[in-house]
Amino acid sequence: xxxxxxxxxxxxxxxxxxxxxxxxxxxxxxxxxxxxxxxxxxxxxxxxxxxxxxxxxxxxxxxxxxxxxxxxxxxxxxxxxxxxxxxxxxxxxxxxxxxxxxxxxxxxxxxxxxxxxxxxxxxxxxxxxxxxxxxxxxxxxxxxxxxxxxxxxxxxxxxxxxxxxxxxxxxxxxxxxxxxxxxxxxxxxxxxxxxxxxxxxxxxxxxxxxxxxxxxxxxxxxxxxxxxxxxxxxxxxxxxxxxxxxxxx
Amino acid sequence: xxxxxxxxxxxxxxxxxxxxxxxxxxxxxxxxxxxxxxxxxxxxxxxxxxxxxxxxxxxxxxxxxxxxxxxxxxxxxxxxxxxxxxxxxxxxxxxxxxxxxxxxxxxxxxxxxxxxxxxxxxxxxxxxxxxxxxxxxxxxxxxxxxxxxxxxxxxxxxxxxxxxxxxxxxxxxxxxxxxxxxxxxxxxxxxxxxxxxxxxxxxxxxxxxxxxxxxxxxxxxxxxxxxxxxxxxxxxxxxxxxxxxxxxxxxxxxxxxxxxxxxxxxxxxxxxxxxxxxxxxxxxxxxxxxxxxxxxxxxxxxxxxxxxx
Ligand SMILES: Cc1cc2nc3c(=O)[nH]c(=O)nc-3n(C[C@H](O)[C@H](O)[C@H](O)COP(=O)(O)OP(=O)(O)OC[C@H]3O[C@@H](n4cnc5c(N)ncnc54)[C@H](O)[C@@H]3O)c2cc1C
Ligand SMILES: Cc1cc2nc3c(=O)[nH]c(=O)nc-3n(C[C@H](O)[C@H](O)[C@H](O)COP(=O)(O)OP(=O)(O)OC[C@H]3O[C@@H](n4cnc5c(N)ncnc54)[C@H](O)[C@@H]3O)c2cc1C
Numbered sequence: 226x227x228x229x230x231x232x233x234x235x236x237x238x239x240x241x242x243x244x245x246x247x248x249x250x251x252x253x254x255x256x257x258x259x260x261x262x263x264x265x266x267x268x269x270x271x272x273x274x275x276x277x278x279x280x281x282x283x284x285x286x287x288x289x290x291x292x293x294x295x296x297x298x299x300x301x302x303x304x305x306x307x308x309x310x311x312x313x314x315x316x317x318x319x320x321x322x323x324x325x326x327x328x329x330x331x332x333x334x335x336x337x338x339x340x341x342x343x344x345x346x347x348x349x350x351x352x353x354x355x356x357x358x359x360x361x362x363x364x365x366x367x368x369x370x371x372x373x374x375x376x377x378x379x380x381x382x383x384x385x386x387x388x389x390x391x392x393x394x395x396x397x398x399x400x401x402x403x404x405x406x407x408x409x410x411x412x413x414x415x416x417x418x419x420x421x422x423x424x425x426x427x428x429x430x431x432x433x434x435x436x437x438x439x440x441x442x443x444x445x446x447x448x449x450x451x452x453x454x455x456x457x458x459x460x461x462x463x464x465x466x467x468x469x470x471x472x473x474x
Numbered sequence: 475x476x477x478x479x480x481x482x483x484x485x486x487x488x489x490x491x492x493x494x495x496x497x498x499x500x501x502x503x504x505x506x507x508x509x510x511x512x513x514x515x516x517x518x519x520x521x522x523x524x525x526x527x528x529x530x531x532x533x534x535x536x537x538x539x540x541x542x543x544x545x546x547x548x549x550x551x552x553x554x555x556x557x558x559x560x561x562x563x564x565x566x567x568x569x570x571x572x573x574x575x576x577x578x579x580x581x582x583x584x585x586x587x588x589x590x591x592x593x594x595x596x597x598x599x600x601x602x603x604x605x606x607x608x609x610x611x612x613x614x615x616x617x618x619x620x621x622x623x624x625x626x627x628x629x630x631x632x633x634x635x636x637x638x639x640x641x642x643x644x645x646x647x648x649x650x651x652x653x654x655x656x657x658x659x660x661x662x663x664x665x666x667x668x669x670x671x672x673x674x675x676x677x678x679x680x681x682x683x684x685x686x687x688x689x690x691x692x693x694x695x696x697x698x699x700x701x702x703x704x705x706x707x708x709x710x711x712x713x714x715x716x717x718x719x720x721x722x723x724x725x726x727x728x729x730x731x732x733x734x735x736x737x738x739x740x741x742x743x744x745x746x747x748x749x750x751x752x753x754x755x756x757x758x759x760x761x762x763x764x765x766x767x768x769x770x771x772x773x774x775x776x777x778x779x780x781x782x783x
């Protein structure tokens with residue numbers, strides 16, 4: 226079966242992002258970009274399915290500017306077979322991303338689509354669920370375990386109270402949580418090989434999708450800064466402060 | 475304009491997160507209806523009718539909604555919700571699972587985890603692990619919103635007397651089924667609702683050492699949380715993770731024990747009223763947000779603290 230993986234180009238998770246001083250946007254000049262960590266986990270899961278003989282082909286899709294090819298190449302180096310870039314310089318919000326992915330799903334007919342549960346820039350946690358709704362597919366979100374069993378996939382989900390297991394008919398959509406797997410590092414030979422793997426480029430127009438944003442960002446600002454407090458000398462002072470000054474115990 | 479709030483419940487009772495979500499609905503302004511979708515959920519519906527500020531409770535009691543499967547519940551909400559101006563759910567794993575599906579079915583955007591209501595169409599929400607607060611305006615006819623519960627003070631659970639009505643046909647997409655659940659059982663308060671939270675990190679070294687934190691928590695009536703590193707290492711289960719990709723907490727007192735203070739962890743706790751950090755590394759970033767920092771070996775400090783209380 227074919228597995229489709231969505232990979233998003235985002236700011237590296239170590240970068241502390243700040244708003245521009247005029248509050249119109251975040252300052253992403255010269256910051257390190259990377260594949261969204263949850264998407265890396267999605268690629269790893271798909272590649273493992275291929276190694277187990279469950280998946281026959283892994284296709285990595287990204288939506289974004291031309292440079293998002295870099296993240297597709299990363300996915301190819303990790304073991305994906307081919308890539309599709311939906312090229313757009315516009316701000317793609319989750320509903321638009323889901324519609325573009327739905328158009329690719331219609332073309333490619335994968336049995337399983339794996340996405341990250343959230344992108345660490347927008348923190349929206351929407352795209353997978355929206356894709357599943359648009360394609361009329363079942364979803365296993367926040368997955369910590371995925372097992373394909375014949376025409377079904379069993380997904381263990383990280384929920385507020387603990388863990389939940391659901392069974393979904395294939396085709397299905399899965400979104401990854403942190404503990405699904407630990408992604409491998411791409412080896413140098415695999416990085417070289419990835420350069421030769423096919424990568425097609427499409428546009429939202431070619432896919433017939435209107436990507437006009439529905440939400441307008443009016444301004445961005447830093448959160449209220451927390452002042453560092455004091456260091457206490459010992460446990461006795463800590464307890465005294467909590468009782469008499471902060472009055473929280 | 476009226477507002478539809480999706481109740482978080484376990485069929486027998488209403489979860490606290492619903493009360494914070496109703497508070498956000500009140501901030502938007504308008505008639506508030508609460509939708510209780512479940513199986514054998516009459517008791518939860520009755521409880522919902524008592525929530526302060528709710529004018530109507532809609533109950534969809536059907537086997538298809540028993541385990542809140544998103545495939546089924548989203549069809550129901552999209553049907554019931556199309557006549558409302560706003561559809562709100564708490565940003566719990568249930569709300570996050572279901573509401574984007576509803577938004578897609580209605581062909582509208584979802585506004586995730588709002589922390590403030592500026593007007594009926596304009597909201598604030600944190601992005602980039604809470605390092606940036608964005609003010610966003612929606613141009614959609616129906617605003618589909620998840621609510622960060624810690625940002626809104628709960629309304630009273632009692633005092634209302636809303637009418638209860640049955641709604642909606644059964645929607646069973648027939649594509650998914652519930653197999654089972656492993657729920658953590660604990661007599662301690664819920665992490666997201668506790669007044670005091672004590673969290674342990676990689677510095678705890680193993681799961682057994684967390685018993686020190688449990689003992690402390692029981693003295694203080696606190697909940698116990700953890701960093702991702704502690705969860706990944708298998709010290710404690712996933713439902714205890716606090717952070718950007720775990721639970722968001724904002725208690726009166728947050729005690730971080732053996733936690734370095736990575737931005738992804740801070741994203742989940744930096745709105746706590748008072749923060750205490752116990753860490754042996756005086757340069758640990760957690761001290762930059764702590765009101766009271768204690769540079770000490772936790773294996774000495776925690777037992778001492780336990781004795782002092
Ligand atoms: C002020 C401001 C300005 C912004 N400007 C821009 C801009 O100019 N350009 C821009 O692109 N974004 C911009 N964004 C970010 C953009 O709004 C969000 O990234 C977008 O809404 C998508 O949300 P998400 O990635 O959090 O989705 P989520 O729903 O959290 O994503 C979940 C998963 O969906 C998949 N996915 C999502 N998007 C893609 C994608 N593009 N390609 C492949 N897979 C994907 C991935 O698997 C991902 O893990 C801006 C945000 C703000 C606040
Ligand atoms: C996409 C993504 C999402 C993430 N989401 C989250 C999230 O939701 N929540 C989260 O917490 N993290 C998250 N992380 C991980 C985060 O980046 C950090 O790795 C993690 O928070 C570190 O946990 P820690 O502080 O327990 O461990 P460490 O960083 O290893 O810190 C351990 C601390 O314990 C102290 N210590 C050790 N021994 C003792 C002792 N005997 N006495 C006192 N102090 C001691 C050390 O000085 C150190 O400061 C995420 C990361 C990524 C990439």
